[in-house]
Ligand code: SF4
């Protein structure tokens with residue numbers, strides 16, 4: 001139970017860390033063992049450093065579905081709901097026949113869809129990703145609201161222990177989906193314990209299948225059993241049949257409730273084959289420095305917002321911005337690589353300090369629903385930030401170094417002259433050029449209006465979206481990032497030599 005709570009709490013804190021103050025390496029271990037993200041990461045990287053799913057399989061081959069009772073956060077969440085239900089309703093479990101056809105059908109469809117090249121079924125059914133979306137879409141906004149209310153309250157007493165954080169908004173589809181999943185899983189666990197894990201969850205079914213071959217198996221020692229039925233009544237997987245003195249080990253999620261409840265010690269692990277011990281590899285993945293990154297963001301984003309406020313826009317423009325493809329995050333290599341590997345757990349969305357990563361709706365097509373995209377209306381991609389590449393557990397966003405990130409071209413800025421207030425209002429602006437970190441956007445005199453207007457050097461543009469975010473035009477932006485379906489490499493911006501003041505001539509003292 002302690003291990004299960006440790007996993008649950010560490011993953012929860014990871015998703016609800018609204019102030020980005022977690023220490024480095026905090027998330028390595030709980031995420032390393034998440035089955036589907038780890039499998040996808042292994043398939044895309046091919047290194048043992050991404051092979052947490054193999055550790056899970058090894059443990060399952062030894063002891064059965066211990067992943068389901070300890071490392072799976074959605075499983076532990078269900079246990080908490082079942083615990084509450086037992087306290088309120090004094091609910092007792094009984095043996096239920098397995099829904100074998102249903103669960104294997106779901107597993108087979110999941111595998112077939114994956115083999116056909118889509119991760120949509122993983123995306124919709126993976127327990128870790130569903131848990132992540134529940135936290136990120138339902139609970140994170142609540143935590144931000146509570147934090148900001150407390151900060152506001154304390155501020156009126158001149159206390160500044162807590163500071164308000166920016167609300168990243170809500171993507172309605174992801175929110176409704178997460179509420180739906182939370183409702184279904186919550187109802188199932190409230191009424192029937194681990195029914196979700198033994199009917200719908202493809203990871204549970206797969207590990208259940210593997211546990212058929214495990215070396216140790218929980219069983220009833222008939223000589224000790226007095227058929228009191230206590231173990232059956234505490235089994236949240238409904239898999240103990242005391243009438244027949246049998247345990248359906250495929251459905252057993254190794255919660256050990258039966259062990260502790262049996263007064264005659266009739267339940268124990270029994271050897272099936274010759275035992276062997278294996279230790280799972282423990283791997284370090286480099287991690288983020290939240291404090292520095294969030295400080296960088298708060299300074300940068302507030303400067304952009306202030307710049308937008310300075311410029312008064314009173315004329316609406318008319319040319320809609322139509323983006324052929326969504327912009328995928330730095331480190332994702334290409335839209336295809338991203339959509340093939342992302343399980344839409346939304347950890348990157350929760351961890352992104354600028355909130356530029358937002359769940360998509362249909363921007364990647366139906367099969368990429370809820371996978372994160374760069375939303376340059378909500379934020380921009382900080383030039384120095386690589387957090388999403390460090391937290392992504394599935395390999396959809398590969399780890400990248402800060403220096404190499406600065407040359408990844410996610411897309412290219414495009415200028416829509418007829419939307420720009422320099423032309424529509426004949427007003428000075430330049431917010432885009434001011435915030436472009438590479439100076440790919442510069443203001444150049446246009447004799448047509450006798451004002452400086454933006455000019456883009458596409459070769460050094462990295463597609464970070466700072467220009468789009470800063471552009472104050474309404475309702476459409478005059479500058480926007482057109483996605484590169486495969487990320488390209490931008491040229492290094494030429495560093496301008498700063499003019500050296502002639503110290504000897506002008507020194508005032
Ligand atoms: S890209 Fe984001 S949402 Fe997708 S698996 Fe990685 S962290 Fe989760």
Ligand code: SF4
Pocket residue numbers: 419420421422429430431432433453454470471472473478479
């Ligand atoms: S494109 Fe640049 S200059 Fe034109 S309105 Fe937007 S920020 Fe201002």
